[in-house]
Amino acid sequence: MNMITTGRRAYLRLLFCFALVCFALTSTAAFSQSGGELRFCLRSEPKTFDPLLVDDDSSLSIRYLTGGVLVRANRKTQDLEPELAESWKVSKDGKQITFKLRRGVTFSDGSPFSSEDVAFTMQRLMDPALHSSTGDAFRSGSGAVSTKIIAPDQIAIIFPAPLAGLERLFDQVAIMSAHSPKKEAAVLGPFLVAEYKAGSSVLLRRNPNYWKKDSQGHRLPYLDSIRLDIQSNRDVEMLRFKRGELDLINVLDSDYFDRLAASSPGLAHDAGASLDSDFMWFNLVASAPIPEYKRAWFRSANFRRAISQAINRDDLSRVVFNSHAQPAVGPVSPANKFWFNSKLKAESYRPDAALKRLQTDGFHLQNGALFDKGGNAVEFSIVTNAGNKPRERMAVMVQEDLGKLGIKVNVVTLDFPSLIERISQKFNYEAAMLGFRNVDLDPNGQMNIWLSSAEDHAWNPQQKSPETAWEAEIDRLMRAQASTADPKKRKENFDRVQEMVAEQTPFIYLVNQNALSAVSSAVGGANPGILSPQTFWNAERLTVNASTRASR
């Protein structure tokens, strides 16, 4: 009996020890993920480390990794999530937002975070002398933006006029310390800039005071450091990734993607249609040095719509992007879940309908060539930037598609400065093909394109007053959506803008490229999405397994 009891006790002890070992192993599982260095490339030198002056992709990446924000748009769900602010409330008139801040948070240098820092950041951001493009998004009307510190953990920010989608704008505002002598080097984000070698690399190290913890109570981020090599050559970037020297490629061309998918299928990620779009447009500027009869073609919505119908977007997506693109519908990609007008469909390829539409405007075919009612052969040039191979290929395919309608298209590739000079200053061009890299989900991010007075109103910029009734209507709708805080009303107005753009076709939208990226098998926790930064939006939860990297 005793022996049995002793044996049972010994067995129970053994079981207990085994359970303890198991517990220890599982509890350290998260820590075994901790540590390591993530490596990827910036494609250009960061122009600034001041989070309020950021304007280029590389600086944006660094700001994303180092800056602490009050609210963050989840790059996967597109929902707004609390960060340094536990909660927020926008006033009914849309002029004031009140934040309740998280307590016990400190900057990387140990200085405490409070509403004073938010007030300091907003005052600096809105200082006209700073010329901050992030600040420009907050300028709702004449008058100053003011802040009211209600408590150390509560602050109200008051704007002179209603600002639509106000809370989302704070996703871009990295809070700076009001008191730290380190200025922008004191950060609230998961990483801090530890070393910068101009032209070579930026080293980010874990912020020891980062406030966020995972569900098991472990302090984030898991990574020790991130090494960002400055490398503009994409061939070199891909070679280094294949060799295992890099862990991520944030944006990948379709050619590279397919090659990688063929050799290492698990490393290439296609997250579906992105927010980016490629499109072409005709020059509608009244003073442009182009013949009057051509101006008349370009100004006809029928002509523009016919050209749109004569372009085979399915072929563009399949041939140019190896099916890693979707035919574009309009100014909003279907990937933008809330703002996309789901009633609209991409223009389908209908050359017969296009020809009929042209015939209603007096165009006619003669010996395979298209002529207008004045007897002028229909011929125009499309300018695009040299060196962008997908765009050059698209232009060549559009050339052939329109050739089937008897239209002669001359494709002209120009170096980028010459192209910009022609399309924005001299207006000495007929049609152009370019693309938008859209990072903002909100239609306010497109105000600079749709307002007829705007500089980026590409087909006819900086109009003193709208030259056409439809442009006046788009102006009205865009201003209306921007001046109300009611999302439903905003959506109605912007849906109508999208419908008008489809009817008038000032831009002939071609494709939305897919968000393609590459993630090494050594990286854990990656979940590439369509919104920038595609691969490292959850950098604080990424891990790197050095042994997996070494075995690649």
Added chain:
Amino acid sequence: MNAARKLASVVVVAACAVSLGANWLAPTGYAKQFREVPNAPPSHQHPLGTDEVGRDRFARVLYGTRISLLLAPAAALVSTVLAALVGGLAGYLGGIWLRLARGFTDLFLSLPWLFLLITVRALLPLNVSPLVSVLITFLILGLLGWAASARVLSTSADALRNSDFVLQARASGLHGPRLFLVHVLPNLKPVLYAQFWISIPVFILSEANLGILGLGVAEPLPSWGSLLRELEGLISFREEPWRLVPLLLLIVVLTSFQLLLSNEEVTA
């Protein structure tokens, strides 16, 4: 003529002949897009496969060779004539004319060529057909490429000016254009030929450089430059070796020109 030069002549003549027969050898043409088979490997229908938008690469190589081989010599002719006018005359006249011409050619040679070409290309009218654009591209190359040849010619003409037979001709009462045309120019011929042959591969490569930047011959017309652009991003030669054909052709033809050129230089 040794065996290597004979082989080089055969290669150049064969390349010219095949490219001139492109219409018969590749009846599908260089522009037709077979969109169902982009980036296809070699097949019976497409001996060198298809390019990114499904155009027959064999046809494009033939037509591209025709353009580069016909227009590069034309551009070389333009530049050699200009070099003869500037360098030859300055050398013959001597004195301040020679110093001025040398200063001008030195200045011209010091210009950043590639940027100059890009600027001139950007200033051209947009609505020109691909054929006109290719003519303009090579004309620009010809008009901008005379300086190096002019420097060589001015030195040769300067040497001729002080030669015994020219002095004797002068002493016999021969002056001005007649002396230049009858005694100086015929003696410059070997140098002119050499400069002409040297310029051909230079212009082929210049067009290829412009093509690689996307600023060469307008689409859909092919040239060696635009064909070489396809090699951008080619990580492994083993993946699609047929894409190397334009590069190999360029190397073979340029080497042949160099072999022929060395013969001309010996003559010069």
